[in-house]
Amino acid sequence: MSVKTTFDYESDWVEYFESVLKNEIREDIDNRYKIKANIIETNQSLDSFLKRNETIKRIASKEPFFHNLRIKLDGNEYFFYLNNSDPRFWVIHNIEEQSKIQKIIEKLTTESYLQDKIYLSHETMNGYQNELKATSSGFTLNFDQLFSSVDGPSVFTEEIEEFDDIGFTLQLWPKKKKSINYFIDQFRKIKMPINYRSLNFIFEDETQDVLIKEDLFYDGSLTIHRGKEFRIHLKFINKIRQKYKSVMNEVEERRTDWVNMKGSIFTIEFDKTIDPQKFIEVLNKKSISNSPNPFKINAFFMYSEDAFTMYNCIDTHSGGKFYLQVFPDKLNINLEKNSCGNIIFRLFTNLQRYFSISTKLKVDETEYKI
Amino acid sequence: MKLNTKFKSKMKRMPVSEETKLLNLIVNILKNENLLKKAIIEYKIDLKNGSTINPDFFAYLIRESVFNNYLLSEFKQRTVTGTDDINRIKSQYNGYCNIDYNNLDSTIIPIDQTAPIFINYIFFNTQISLIKKIENEINLQENVGVLYYETSGSNKRRLRYSKTPSNPQNQFLNDLLIEKSSIIRFWENYLIPFTAKDLEGISGSGGSPSAVNIDTNVSVSIILSHLCTFILQRKIQNISPEFNSEIFFDFIFSNLIGLTKFDDESKKSIIKKLTLFLNQVDQLCNDEKFTFINKRNKTSREYLITIRNTDNFAKRIEIIRDKLYDLFKQKKIDEFV
Numbered sequence: 123m124s125v126k127t128t129f130d131y132e133s134d135w136v137e138y139f140e141s142v143l144k145n146e147i148r149e150d151i152d153n154r155y156k157i158k159a160n161i162i163e164t165n166q167s168l169d170s171f172l173k174r175n176e177t178i179k180r181i182a183s184k185e186p187f188f189h190n191l192r193i194k195l196d197g198n199e200y201f202f203y204l205n206n207s208d209p210r211f212w213v214i215h216n217i218e219e220q221s222k223i224q225k226i227i228e229k230l231t232t233e234s235y236l237q238d239k240i241y242l243s244h245e246t247m248n249g250y251q252n253e254l255k256a257t258s259s260g261f262t263l264n265f266d267q268l269f270s271s272v273d274g275p276s277v278f279t280e281e282i283e284e285f286d287d288i289g290f291t292l293q294l295w296p297k298k299k300k301s302i303n304y305f306i307d308q309f310r311k312i313k314m315p316i317n318y319r320s321l322n323f324i325f326e327d328e329t330q331d332v333l334i335k336e337d338l339f340y341d342g343s344l345t346i347h348r349g350k351e352f353r354i355h356l357k358f359i360n361k362i363r364q365k366y367k368s369v370m371n372e373v374e375e376r377r378t379d380w381v382n383m384k385g386s387i388f389t390i391e392f393d394k395t396i397d398p399q400k401f402i403e404v405l406n407k408k409s410i411s412n413s414p415n416p417f418k419i420n421a422f423f424m425y426s427e428d429a430f431t432m433y434n435c436i437d438t439h440s441g442g443k444f445y446l447q448v449f450p451d452k453l454n455i456n457l458e459k460n461s462c463g464n465i466i467f468r469l470f471t472n473l474q475r476y477f478s479i480s481t482k483l484k485v486d487e488t489e490y491k492i
Numbered sequence: 493m494k495l496n497t498k499f500k501s502k503m504k505r506m507p508v509s510e511e512t513k514l515l516n517l518i519v520n521i522l523k524n525e526n527l528l529k530k531a532i533i534e535y536k537i538d539l540k541n542g543s544t545i546n547p548d549f550f551a552y553l554i555r556e557s558v559f560n561n562y563l564l565s566e567f568k569q570r571t572v573t574g575t576d577d578i579n580r581i582k583s584q585y586n587g588y589c590n591i592d593y594n595n596l597d598s599t600i601i602p603i604d605q606t607a608p609i610f611i612n613y614i615f616f617n618t619q620i621s622l623i624k625k626i627e628n629e630i631n632l633q634e635n636v637g638v639l640y641y642e643t644s645g646s647n648k649r650r651l652r653y654s655k656t657p658s659n660p661q662n663q664f665l666n667d668l669l670i671e672k673s674s675i676i677r678f679w680e681n682y683l684i685p686f687t688a689k690d691l692e693g694i695s696g697s698g699g700s701p702s703a704v705n706i707d708t709n710v711s712v713s714i715i716l717s718h719l720c721t722f723i724l725q726r727k728i729q730n731i732s733p734e735f736n737s738e739i740f741f742d743f744i745f746s747n748l749i750g751l752t753k754f755d756d757e758s759k760k761s762i763i764k765k766l767t768l769f770l771n772q773v774d775q776l777c778n779d780e781k782f783t784f785i786n787k788r789n790k791t792s793r794e795y796l797i798t799i800r801n802t803d804n805f806a807k808r809i810e811i812i813r814d815k816l817y818d819l820f821k822q823k824k825i826d827e828f829v
Contacts, residue, residue: 235728378683380750383530385523387681408804420724420806422717422813425506425690425710429680432508434717438806441728443721443746445685454681458747486524487677 128181132188140352154219161342162212163464165440166236211363232414238439238464240342240366241471247318256323260295264319268410268476277400285314315479325354369492373463386486388455393480398431398448416472437465506710509689510616511567520678527553530601536755537595545587552602562609570618582630600753610662615640623654634658637666712820718744720809723797733797737767767793776819784812
C-alpha cells in the first residue's frame with residue numbers, strides 16, 4: 123500500500139502516518155510498505171533542486187517547510203514528504219515499496235549534484251544508543267574491502283589481515299542489548315572489522331511498551347518496523363540531524379581561510395601501508411563492483427615528496443576543492459574555504475567500511491570523533 | 493593477494509620549493525602556539541625613500557598581554573656569493589630596518605605601532621662559513637636572528653642558530669622555531685599546498701617569461717593539476733566552458749587569498765606565464781589532435797573547454813593530463829621560446 127495523497131499541513135501528514143503505523147488503516151500488515159525516512163545533506167535551495175530534477179514535482183502545502191513531492195519513475199508515481207526546516211539537512215519521508223523507490227533514493231543522494239547522504243560512523247551509531255537510552259534487538263554488520271581488488275599490484279605494500287581482505291554482511295538479532303554488546307566484544311577480539319550497517323533502536327515507555335521500533339542505517343536512512351508514536355521517530359531524526367549539523371559546523375570552521383587566519387589539517391590514520399598512487403586510483407574510479415564509487419572525489423597528481431604525494435582534488439558532490447597528502451599510512455586533508463565539510467564524513471566513514479576499520483580521524487593531531 | 497613490492501622504486505620525487513616547506517613549518521608552529529594573528533607571503537611594502545621591499549614572510553603575532561610583535565622572515569639559499577650579491581642583500585636588509593608603521597597597509601595586516609618588528613633570516617642548504625660571511629659583511633644588528641638548516645645529512649630539517657638575537661622576545665621566537673622544527677608534523681602538514689614560488693618553473697631564460705623551464709617540472713605538474721580540477725569543477729557546477737587566464741589565475745590561488753596579496757605587477761607576470769602555459773596546452777592538443785582546451789583566437793587570452801563529454805569525464809581528464817605531462821617533458825626549453 124502506498125500513499126497517493128498530499129497534505130496541506132505537516133501535522134495532518136504526521137497524523138496520517140501515525141494511523142498507518144498503528145495499523146488503523148491497513149487491514150493486513152504488508153512488510154514491503156514500511157515507513158521510511160532519509161536525512162539528506164544538501165548544498166542548494168529546494169527551488170534549485172527542483173529545477174535540476176524535472177521528474178520531481180512539488181505539490182505545495184500551506185506551510186513553508188513541508189512539501190509533498192511527486193516523483194515519476196518507470197511509468198509509476200511515488201509520493202515523498204519533505205521537511206526542509208533545516209536548509210542544509212532535509213528529511214524525506216515515504217511509505218512506498220522499498221524495492222521500487224531504492225533507485226529514486228540513490229538518485230537523490232548518490233548521483234545528484236549538490237545532494238549527498240549523511241555518513242554515520244559505527245561509534246556515532248553506538249553513541250545514539252547510549253545517549254537516548256534506547257534498547258535494541260539486533261544489528262547488521264558490513265565490511266567490503268574495495269582496495270585489494272584493483273587491477274595490477276595491490277594498493278597494500280604489506281600483507282593485510284585475512285579479515286581485512288574479505289567482504290561480508292552479517293545480520294544478528296540477539297534480541298537483547300546486552301547480547302549485542304557481547305557479540306561486538308567477541309568480534310573485536312578476533313579482529314573482525316566491525317561496522318554497523320544498521321542498528322535497531324527500540325524506544326519504550328516506562329511500562330516497556332514499544333513506542334517505536336526502527337532501524338537506523340549508516341547512511342542516514344531509517345525504517346520503522348512497528349510502533350504507535352510517530353513523533354518519537356521524528357524526534358530521533360531531529361536528534362541525529364542536530365548532532366550531525368553541529369559536528370559539520372565544527373568541521374567547516376576548520377577549513378582553510380587565510381583571510382581570518384583559520385585552518386586545520388584533517389588526518390585519517392590507518393594501520394595499513396599503502397602505495398599512494400594505487401590508493402588514489404581506487405578513489406578516482408567512477409564505479410567499483412558495478413556500484414557508483416562511494417568516495418565521490420577526483421584527485422590529480424601535483425607533486426611528490428619523500429614522505430607523501432600531494433593531490434589536487436575535487437569533491438564531485440559539490441565541485442568543492444581540497445588537497446590530499448597521501449602518506450603510506452595516513453591521509454592529510456586540507457579543505458578549501460568553500461568546500462563541503464561532508465567530504466570528511468564521507469572519506470572517513472567510507473574508509474572504515476571499505477578499507478580499514480582501524481582508521482582514526484585527527485584534527486591538528488588530536489583525535490576527533492565524527 | 494598481490495603485493496605491491498615495487499612501491500619504493502616507483503616513487504619519483506618531484507618536490508615543492510624549499511620556501512613553501514619553510515612557510516608551512518613557520519605557520520604550523522605559530523598557529524600551534526596561538527601566536528599568529530595575520531601573515532602575508534612576499535608582502536610588498538613601499539618605503540618612504542621610494543624603494544620597495546617584499547620579505548618572504550611577514551606576520552603580526554599577538555598573545556594576550558604577553559606577546560605583541562611583527563615577525564619578518566627572509567629565506568636564503570646560497571652556494572657562493574660575490575660583491576654584487578652582498579650589496580643586494582645589504583640593500584634589502586637596510587630596507588627591512590627602515591620599515592615605518594605608516595608604510596604598512598591596515599587592510600592587509602593590523603597596524604600596531606607598539607609592536608616591534610623582529611627581523612630574522614633563515615638559510616637553507618648554505619654552508620655555515622658562507623652564512624657567517626654574509627652576516628658579517630651586511631653587518632646585522634644584535635637583535636637580528638639567523639637560523640639555518642640542511643635538507644640532507646645529519647642536520648636534516650632541523651633549524652639551528654647561526655646568530656642568536658639579543659632581544660628576549662625575538663630569542664623566544666627563534667628558540668620556539670628551533671625546538672619545534674624537530675617535530676616532523678610541523679614540516680609535513682601542508683596548510684599551504686603550494687605558493688607562487690612553485691610556479692616559477694614557467695620562466696624564461698634571462699628573465700623573459702616566454703619560455704617554459706621544464707627542468708623544474710613540478711610547476712607544470714601543479715598547473716596541470718589545477719587545469720584538471722578547474723575543468724572538472726566547471727563541468728560539475730555547470731559553469732560556462734569559456735574562460736580566460738585571469739579566471740584561471742583566481743582559481744589557482746583561491747586557497748591563498750588572505751595569505752598572499754599580489755600587486756598588479758606580479759599578478760600580471762603570473763597571468764602572462766599562465767597564458768603561455770595555456771597556449772602551449774592548446775598547441776599540444778592541436779598537434780596531437782585531441783580535444784581539451786582551445787584558444788579562441790590567436791591574440792586573445794580567451795579559451796574554450798572542448799573536452800569530449802564522455803561517460804567518465806573525470807577519467808578522460810586524467811588520461812589527457814598524463815598525455816600532456818609526457819608531451820611537456822619531451823619539449824626542450826628552446827622550443828618554447
